[in-house]
Amino acid sequence: MAAYGLYTHIAANKTRSMLLLGGLFVLVYVMVYAGALIAEVLSYGGAPADYYLAAAARDLIKAFPFATGGTLLWIAIAYFFHQSIVDAVTGGEDVTRQQQPRLYNLLENLCISRGIPMPKLKIIESEALNAFATGLNQRQYAVTVTTGLLAALNDQEVEAVLGHELTHIRNGDVQMMVIAVIIAGAVGFFAELFFRSFTNFGYYGGYGRNSWSSSDSSSSSSDNRKSSGGGAVIVIIIAVALIALAWLLSQMVRLALSRSREYLADAGSVELTKNPDAMISALRKIENRGELPGATSAVMELCLDNPREGFSDLFATHPSVDARVQALVKFAGGHDPGPIALPSDTPDDQTQGTGDQAPPPLPKGPWNDATDPAGGALPAPTSGPWGSSTGSSAEPSSGPPSGPLSGPWGRH
Known part of the structure; x- marks a missing residue:
């Protein structure tokens, strides 16, 4: 059909x-x-x-x-x-309002606003950014999110993700x-x-x-x-x-599993939250960061984003994030900020450097060579207990200092 x-x-x-x-x-x-x-x-x-x-x-x-x-x-x-x-x-565990008040209140508000029965709420201790819904009937429905998603997304974006999963439940995609x-x-x-x-x-x-x-x-012939x-x-x-x-x-x-279910769930989230930009930014943050450690392909097919792609994208169960974002921009009036870098990505980027960056300057002290590593003199002299120390060409100070000495043994 x-x-x-x-x-x-x-x-x-x-x-x-x-x-x-x-x-x-x-x-x-x-x-x-x-x-x-x-x-x-x-x-x-x-x-x-x-x-x-x-x-x-x-x-x-x-x-x-x-x-x-x-x-x-x-x-x-x-x-x-x-x-x-x-x-x-996946390691999912049930949580209550007392354990996750922020997440519980966001989900409850969405359910109340549309008269949707409240599903169970579960948390996975993982740095991955993902969420999924499960269940075959009203008593079994559950929405599961990762702690990494809660840490990386703001309230509006988390609300958009929850609206996406609620739409899967309402549309019968979960079954x-x-x-x-x-x-x-x-x-x-x-x-x-x-x-x-x-x-x-x-x-x-x-x-x-x-x-x-x-x-x-016994009756069969040798021929x-x-x-x-x-x-x-x-x-x-x-x-x-x-x-x-x-x-x-x-x-x-x-x-x-028609890929249109993801487009409809994205649209349903916008219909629930009235905030297409939140859904777009959530997708951009989750993009390529949703791989759950130890999860099978069957479990990943349930998730908001499945970074695993099939042969020539033929067997991929989810459309690409770019395609979903463009649909939201075209039909929901959202704005695409492009790929979003998260703070957790910075250490990985730094470790991928070429290695020929200049070393940090030496700390200043009473005995250090006050010469810039690049070969020039430092712009400002450092003061120590025996006068100024501006480099090898500096003249030693003769006579008592005119002001109070600074340093570990200076006059206080």
Whole structure:
């Protein structure tokens, strides 16, 4: 369903969510069928290819209830515990108004102004600048921000980020992103399980060894066995191709996450805060500073900005910051300040110097050589306990000084 506005975008998200969940079951059945093919080859290696295809189909029918139950169990685990899994990966912790009054009040004011139920608030102890929303229903919704973002952004910019995440919740983007993570995780888990299991012969050694297989093997002729020498190889190639295809499709479900969701969330933030410049400056500060240490690609796809880009930007889940800023300038009337340097960037810039800068001048004291490192005399003489010391060409002072001496042993 093409989304031409906010309401069609929300309806399209609901439709895609149902289609993706149905596609998850199809991919799991494909994986089970591929596994049955490999099991039949391992249990009986002298049959033609059509025998393995038919036998694997019968095995799939027998395994259908177990595959369906396993998939439903995976969805149930993800439904109830996905937030705990994300928190375990990122280190997010719940916070209260007493712990984060500034952040809590900003989020609460936005929710009150639009009648939006207050989601949970979480903090990640990280210097990265990022935020994301999670949850599949009203009781699970949560907004997570990093301490680095709170330190680098002012109140207006933090409010714009919170408005962006609230818009994701209101538009149904969060459910779509979480479901995509569930599909990629489930199929990836089964693909790895099959490859590990069937690499070690005998794990499913008796899976396809049935009474009909023994009767067929006893009645098969020697000519069929000779002609079916390549049947097992062909079936193995088909099975591996099916597993690889299912895994690839599970990874490509991120393409169902339309990039327009980020543009709409940026626009929703401006609609909530009435401040396009705050959203633009927040994006500029977060730009290329949002990488969460230890976070997987699935978690980064949930974030406000995902600095990871796919091949030729084809599989990137977020539009570039420049594109999002230009959209806000064009349609919301904001002003682009360009890339913004943060104080935390200064030490890195200094360490990247050429190294041929002049050393700092020596401290002035009663015995130092009062000559400039570049070769010239210092502009002002330094006074010490025995007179002026302006350089090697200076005349020593004769006679008592006319004023009080300055220095460690001067007259007080």
